Amino acid sequence: MQSAIPVTFITGFLGSGKTTLVNRLLQQKEGLRVGVVVNEFGELPIDGSLISRSEGMDIVELANGCVCCASRGDLEGALSALASSGKPLDHILLESSGLADPGPVIERLVSPPLSDALHLQQTVTLVDAANFDRNLEHAEAAYNQITHADLLVLNKTDLVSPQEVEQIRAGLELLNPSAPVLVAVRASLDLADLLAYPPRMEAAESSPSLRGEHVPHAAHGRSMTSISLTSELTLDEDKFRSWLGGLPPTVIRVKGIVKVFRAGESRDLIVHVVSGLITLEDATEIGVDGQRGVVVIGSDLDDPAIRSGFQGCIGRAEEQVVPA
Numbered sequence: 001m002q003s004a005i006p007v008t009f010i011t012g013f014l015g016s017g018k019t020t021l022v023n024r025l026l027q028q029k030e031g032l033r034v035g036v037v038v039n040e041f042g043e044l045p046i047d048g049s050l051i052s053r054s055e056g057m058d059i060v061e062l063a064n065g066c067v068c069c070a071s072r073g074d075l076e077g078a079l080s081a082l083a084s085s086g087k088p089l090d091h092i093l094l095e096s097s098g099l100a101d102p103g104p105v106i107e108r109l110v111s112p113p114l115s116d117a118l119h120l121q122q123t124v125t126l127v128d129a130a131n132f133d134r135n136l137e138h139a140e141a142a143y144n145q146i147t148h149a150d151l152l153v154l155n156k157t158d159l160v161s162p163q164e165v166e167q168i169r170a171g172l173e174l175l176n177p178s179a180p181v182l183v184a185v186r187a188s189l190d191l192a193d194l195l196a197y198p199p200r201m202e203a204a205e206s207s208p209s210l211r212g213e214h215v216p217h218a219a220h221g222r223s224m225t226s227i228s229l230t231s232e233l234t235l236d237e238d239k240f241r242s243w244l245g246g247l248p249p250t251v252i253r254v255k256g257i258v259k260v261f262r263a264g265e266s267r268d269l270i271v272h273v274v275s276g277l278i279t280l281e282d283a284t285e286i287g288v289d290g291q292r293g294v295v296v297i298g299s300d301l302d303d304p305a306i307r308s309g310f311q312g313c314i315g316r317a318e319e320q321v322v323p324a
Ligand SMILES: Nc1nc2c(ncn2[C@@H]2O[C@H](COP(=O)(O)OP(=O)(O)OP(=O)(O)O)[C@@H](O)[C@H]2O)c(=O)[nH]1
Pocket: 012, 013, 014, 015, 016, 017, 018, 019, 020, 021, 047, 097, 098, 126, 155, 156, 157, 158, 159, 184, 185, 186, 187, 253, 255, 272, 274, 279
């Protein structure tokens, strides 16, 4: 029988760099067999498409809701699907959604039946240096993610000054004195270093001050909601960019894959918006075969306005967008 499979639980607020870290770790797995569980807040399984597939990795998607709210069976089912997916796994990376409270998930990972087959090696929390204060203000989940970490990765430090990096590092040390802080750009961590990093601290695990109660989902982030917009039709790139740029500041995150039309050609783009910072990248490399669309996450979202704005991006008048 296989001994307990080590699990690295990766948390961090919306857009902090969790998928970037998973992809970076997968690039370095060299002969290790790694299982990945990805979890989405929105209905569209975007992260499943953004994770690079390769030999020696298996992936299970836990879509439509935070892992902390998923029913017991969903998480157990996803993890046991991985554990029994063929050759024995050397490691599992469990990526949470950006709004998940890690407390209840850790609780389940360290309790039977999961603890019979898995060993939670560490909880790694990505912290977005460019949105540190704002994320803490917006959501209790951002705070819980920091306090439950065994290792904190202060990411996106290319977007702030060295002084700000030091201020945030000091803030993190106050919030979670026992977790080392690694400063990173694009989640630049070595898999070997990560696996050597601190085994989970039993003391921290049993400390009531770090536990916190699981709050109802709406309270995770000031009634944060998501809108899924799907379209297999082609969008006009300029209209789409300007729609993204005009979204209200209550929109915290947009991500997805869309087909755009420019100069007579259509192509797929990966879309990321994190607090107003828009990135559109060519999606050729990932070979899009899933559903195209975007998920918009934020508070107080004007659903009809967002849907009609997206519909207005359609490239050709005779085509119609089909909202999810
Ligand atoms: N400038 C900069 N961008 C980064 C860095 N790390 C990640 N990004 C970008 O930030 C965006 C979000 O990164 P993801 O890895 O998708 O973030 P995530 O935490 O998985 O996002 P959610 O699943 O929505 O919570 C992408 O456009 C990344 O390329 C960084 O260190 N610097």
